[in-house]
Each structure stands twice: as C-alpha cells, then as structure tokens.
Amino acid sequence: MAEKIKFGRPAGFFETFERRPGSIKKNMSYCPGCGHGILHKLIAEAMADFGIQDKTTLISPVGCSVFAYYYFDCFGIQVPHGRSAAAATGLTRANPDSIVIGYQGDGDLAAIGFNAFMQAANRGENYCVFFVNNAIYGMTGGQMAPTSLLGQKTATSPYGRNALSEGYPMKISEMVSQLESPVYVERVALTSTKNIMRARMAVRKAIQNNIEKKGFSLVEVLSGCPVNLKMKTDEMNTFIDEQMTKYFPLGVYKDESATREKVVRPTPVYDRDSVVKAIYREVGQEVSADYRAESSxxxxxxxxxxxxxxxxxxxxxxxxxxxxxxxxxxxxxxxxxxxxxxxxxxxxxxxxxxxxxxxxxxxxxxxxxxxxxxxxxxxxxxxxxxxxxxxxxxxxxxxxxxxxxxxxxxxxxxxxxxxxxxxxxxxxxxxxxxxxxxxxxxxxxxxxxxxxxxxxxxxxxxxxxxxxxxxxxxxxxxxxxxxxxxxxxx
Ligand SMILES: Cc1ncc(C[n+]2csc(CCOP(=O)(O)OP(=O)(O)O)c2C)c(N)n1
Ligand code: SF4
Ligand SMILES: [Mg+2]
Incomplete structure (x- = not known):
C-alpha cells in the first residue's frame, strides 16, 4: 500500500501541476465549489492506495475535466468529445493487464458519447467509468444537458426544461443497470462528508473491479456546477440533495462484484507477421523488403x-x-x-x-x-x-x-x-x-x-x-x- 495522505495532496496527483500553463502550478483549474476536484481527489487517493498508477490510464474527456491529465500521476490520454468508450475499449483489449479509467461529464457521456458508452457497457468492457452528472454543460457555459432536470433553466432552455420539447432527464445508472454485462452500477453525490465517504467507497469498488478484471463498472456522481447554475455552494448542495436526488435517487443499482468471474478475452496478438497478415491483404507480386525506387x-x-x-x-x-x-x-x-x-x-x-x-x-x-x-x-x-x-x-x-x-x-x-x-x-x-x-x-x-x-x-x-x-x-x-x-x- 502506498503512503496514505489524509489532509493533503494524494500521491496519485502530480506533486505540482507542471503541465498547467501559466504560473499557477499548485491549484486545479476548477471553479470553487465544483465537484470535479473532489472526485479527482477520491480517484487519485484510490490509485495511490491500490498502487496501480504505473499501469493505469485515465481518459480525459471534453468538458471541464478536459485537463484531467494535468493532475493525475498515471498514463493519460485526452480524447475527442464522447470518444472515451472507444479509446477505453482499445486500451483494455490491447493490453488486458492495464487499468483503464473513463471520466466523463453528462454532455460527454449522455449526449455525444451516449451510444459508444452504452455499447461499451453492454459489451462489458473491462474498465470503470466515473460519470460526473452536474445537470449542465459546464465547460461551454451552461447549456442544457441530457440530465438537466425538468423545469431547470439553462442557456438553451431559458424557460425551463420541458418534457414535451426536450424530453425527460436521462437516468443513466438505471439504464446501464438493466444491461446484462455491467458488474457494478452506483449513484453517489458529493454534497456532504457522509456522501463523499460513500462516493469514496464506490470509487474504490469500481477500481477494485477493474483490477480484478470483472468487467464494466459505472459510478454516477451527482456533482455541483455552482457557476452555471448560478448558485452559492450551499445552495448548490441543497439543489442536489433536494431536487436532483429526487429524480436521480442515490444508491446501488447493480452489484455482482462478489460473484463475477474474471472476464477473459482472446489474448491480443502482437507478433509482426501475424499483425501484418491480419491487416493487409495479400495481393500482387512479392516486394522485397529492401526495394528502393532509385529515381531522384x-x-x-x-x-x-x-x-x-x-x-x-x-x-x-x-x-x-x-x-x-x-x-x-x-x-x-x-x-x-x-x-x-x-x-x-x-x-x-x-x-x-x-x-x-x-x-x-x-x-x-x-x-x-x-x-x-x-x-x-x-x-x-x-x-x-x-x-x-x-x-x-x-x-x-x-x-x-x-x-x-x-x-x-x-x-x-x-x-x-x-x-x-x-x-x-x-x-x-x-x-x-x-x-x-x-x-x-x-x-x-x-x-x-x-x-x-x-x-x-x-x-x-x-x-x-x-x-x-x-x-x-x-x-x-x-x-x-x-x-x-x-x-x-x-
Ligand atoms: C465534437 C464536439 N462537439 C461539441 C463540443 C463543444 N463542447 C465542449 S465541452 C461540451 C459539453 C461538456 O459538458 P459535460 O460533458 O457535461 O462536461 P462538464 O463541463 O459539465 O463537466 C461541449 C458540447 C466539442 N468540444 N466537440
Ligand atoms: S463551470 Fe461548473 S463544472 Fe466547470 S469547473 Fe466551473 S463549476 Fe466545475
Ligand atoms: Mg456536465
């Protein structure tokens, strides 16, 4: 077990955030009261405690957490909007021993990346997803997300979300838990110490499943975006506790971690000749390996x-x-x-x-x-x-x-x-x-x-x-x- 740091920067973060542009290298880029920072800390702590940083890849999405790779001291890739599940699938299939963490917002996961995400969940890909549901597109200035609540005023639903025109908020945890493959689905919130401790356990459980290769785990995290919801932090937490949780109840939606067998897929093939044979069709004449056209x-x-x-x-x-x-x-x-x-x-x-x-x-x-x-x-x-x-x-x-x-x-x-x-x-x-x-x-x-x-x-x-x-x-x-x-x- 790595050293535990209770009141400081978890060892799963870089010591200083050197990748951040500008002179502020100690702080994250998130607004005060934002849930992203809290969740980052829970993930970083868990990674360090499990001692898995050297084989973990965290996939940063497009959204406010686009720069997650500035902070986490593990491998990181940043994918186009909504493409987390595709990259995760490639990573875990190509290197089944790796630990892969998807981190996605509600726009990234439930809108542009919804199909890719659901398909990966349905295939039971061996990775875990932390889904930040803040009921809004934070990064782009507060547009309606698939998870915005009915009546919620956003930049693109100025009169409040209306089920007749915009449909109902999407219950992602409920949907994923209906699929056969996923092993673990839980919805948590970051509004109080008690809730954060619950979220901490969920994060650890999902990562543990990933380490044990039990398939697909999802932790949906109800999180605040005080800036775009135009609320103070305490109002934000009340909004989550009293309004969001009514529609998105907290709790475990599915947990088969205890009984699931390890998911074993065919071993990837890396030897050059087999890969070439699989990718390229055999055509035309044989070309010698040292062929060099001589014209200038x-x-x-x-x-x-x-x-x-x-x-x-x-x-x-x-x-x-x-x-x-x-x-x-x-x-x-x-x-x-x-x-x-x-x-x-x-x-x-x-x-x-x-x-x-x-x-x-x-x-x-x-x-x-x-x-x-x-x-x-x-x-x-x-x-x-x-x-x-x-x-x-x-x-x-x-x-x-x-x-x-x-x-x-x-x-x-x-x-x-x-x-x-x-x-x-x-x-x-x-x-x-x-x-x-x-x-x-x-x-x-x-x-x-x-x-x-x-x-x-x-x-x-x-x-x-x-x-x-x-x-x-x-x-x-x-x-x-x-x-x-x-x-x-x-
Ligand atoms: C292909 C593409 N479409 C649209 C955008 C614009 N865009 C950037 S972030 C974002 C929404 C992010 O919202 P969410 O995933 O909820 O993340 P949050 O910022 O709330 O954490 C959008 C639509 C983009 N960058 N790329
Ligand atoms: S805009 Fe919202 S989601 Fe983005 S960093 Fe600020 S509070 Fe967090
Ligand atoms: Mg969002």
Missing part, C-alpha cells in the same frame, strides 16, 4: 493532392496511388476530405509518399503534384502547388489552362471523354492515373523505375478492389488508354 524524385517527400467533385473517384484514385507507394515499400498516408464537400462541392484527398517517417498527412502547401478533375478544385488548390510542382488536369471538364508560376508545369488529358468512349465514365480516374504514369515515365523516373510502374499500378488496383476481378480488369484497361493517350502527346 524519391529523394524527398512527395506531396500529392487530388481534387474534384464527389463521385469522380477522387478518393479512390488517391487510395490506388497510396497503395502503389505502399507496394514499393514507401511510407504513405492518405487523408480524405469528406463532409459537405461530398454534396456537390469539391472533394479532395492528400497523399504523401516518403521513404522516411511521415510527419503530418496534411497537404495544404508545397504540393509536388496536383491532380485536378474539376474547375472549382483548380481554383481552390492551384495556389497550393509548390515551386517546381506539376499539375495534371482533366481537360474534358476544365477548358482553361491554369496560370502557372515559373518552374511549374501543367499537363492535360481529356480523361472523362476517353472513359466515356471506353464505356464507363467511372473509369476516368484510372485514365488520369495512366496519363500521370506516362508523364512520370517520360520525365521523372529512371529506366528501372519506369519499367516497373505499370505493374505497380495494376497491383494498386488489385489491392484497392481486392476480389473484384472485373473492376480490376476494367480499371487496368482504362489505365492503359490514359497511358497511351498521354504518351502520344508527350
């Missing part, structure tokens, strides 16, 4: 961007190009941009090909190669083309040649027209890839690399359209048309 264009990182309308095959062209790089032992990244751009605007993807480690998958400047399939993308991405960059565009859809800076080069091919004549407009991206490879062969690759390029493209199609022989064949034919058409022009 590969001496540094290649930054590529493809832009066009959603539906023009922009993303799959990028995938094929990334697969080509991968097949030849380059590190590659492929970063698609979806969202509203898919509905008629410009879709794009960025590909990076590098012999060395790739720092960031983002390409928004110094682009070496732009492949442009529609006019709006030309306008949008041409400014990103680097000093000696090349642009290849589809002249079936873009009639005006781009205005280039010195050193830049443009190539054009009527890819869509060729694909239409070929009998499938969807293959325009493969025609353009053929054109690109013709340009590379003629101007940028050594003989050895050029000789290998077509096969690399075919392997790329095979990888991306794995098992769809017809599509692979069709794209390979379209590729050849683009290759020949461009070769004639050059």
């Amino acid at each position: 264009i590969f001496d540094r990182e290649l930054r590529i961007k493809i832009g066009g309308f959603g539906g023009q095959g922009v993303l799959s062209l990028g995938l094929v190009m990334a697969a080509m790089g991968k097949q030849r032992n380059f590190n590659v990244s492929w970063l698609p941009s979806y969202g509203p751009e898919m509905r008629g605007g410009t879709a794009n993807c960025a590909i990076i090909v590098n012999r060395e480690t790739i720092g960031s998958p983002i390409v928004d400047s110094n682009c070496d190669l732009l492949v442009i399939l529609n006019r709006p993308s030309m306008d949008k991405y041409l400014p990103e083309l680097g000093e000696n960059g090349i642009i290849l565009y589809d002249s079936s859809t873009i009639k005006e040649a781009p205005v280039l800076k010195p050193g830049q080069k443009a190539f054009a091919l009527n890819g869509a027209d060729i694909a239409e004549e070929f009998g499938n407009l969807k293959c325009a991206n493969a025609v353009i890839l053929g054109a690109l490879c013709a340009i590379l062969k003629k101007h940028y690759l050594t003989e050895k690399d050029a000789a290998d390029l077509d096969q690399t493209a075919f392997d790329g199609f095979a990888e991306c359209f794995n098992g769809k022989e017809k599509i692979v064949k069709m794209n390979s034919e379209a590729y050849k048309l683009g290759l020949e058409a461009m070769a004639k022009q050059l």
